[in-house]
Amino acid sequence: MPETVYPRERTALLLVDPYNDFLSKGGKVFPRIKPIADEVGLLDNLRRLDGAARAAGVQVVIVPHRRWEPGDYEDWDHPNPSQRLIMQRHSFARGEWGGEWHPDFAPKPGDLIAGEHWGQSGFANTNLDFLLKQKGITHVIVVGLLANTCIESTARFAMELGYHVTLVRDATAAFSHDMMHAAHELNGPTYAHSIQTTTEVIAALPAASRSKEPVQ
DSSP states (O other): OOOOOOGGGGGEEEEOOBBHHHHHHOOSHHHHHHHHHHHHHHHHHHHHHHHHHHHTTTEEEEBBOOBBTTTTTOOSOOOOOOHHHHHHHHTTTTSSSSSSOOGOOOTTTTTTOOBBBBSSSSSSSSSHHHHHHHHTTEEEEEEEEOIIIIIIHHHHHHHHHHHHEEEEEEEEESSSHHHHHIIIIGGGGGGGGGOOOHHHHHHHOOOOSSSSSOOO
């Protein structure tokens, strides 16, 4: 893949589903991702990317999953397998600790928060594309969870909409090594413009700046 340049005013870090249920000890889904998350250094890498993006003046966008509420999906004609699991375990329940932001990744002033996605793509049936276009964003760095579901679906959709897409191998996790392999070695190369490590992405970001430069 060609070397990637990230224009400061045109780049966004998309942080997908940064909920306690995924990222915090005691979360409903955390035990299933913990082995891979620990292996790749997920939390530390997300912290590094978040800090580097903010220091570089890159737009941070929270891309949240639908917070479960009583009745969700129950009268749907064909909820997908992931939605059926959410019905069973009440993942990311609204008003509960599991549905709150992980404290290290809660939105900060200047961040954008997209509408909650019902399925796996952060773009489908939300305002994410509109928000990004209003900011003039052309490049998206997609991180968070899960590698082979919401990250892949969001990143694929971004490519279809014309964005330059970067996946970050060690800033995501999944339930198994096979799922991570599929996300980054089999499927990712068919749509992503760049697949990098956290260190590589940070090195390619614009130099740290206290304020964003005007678009030329």
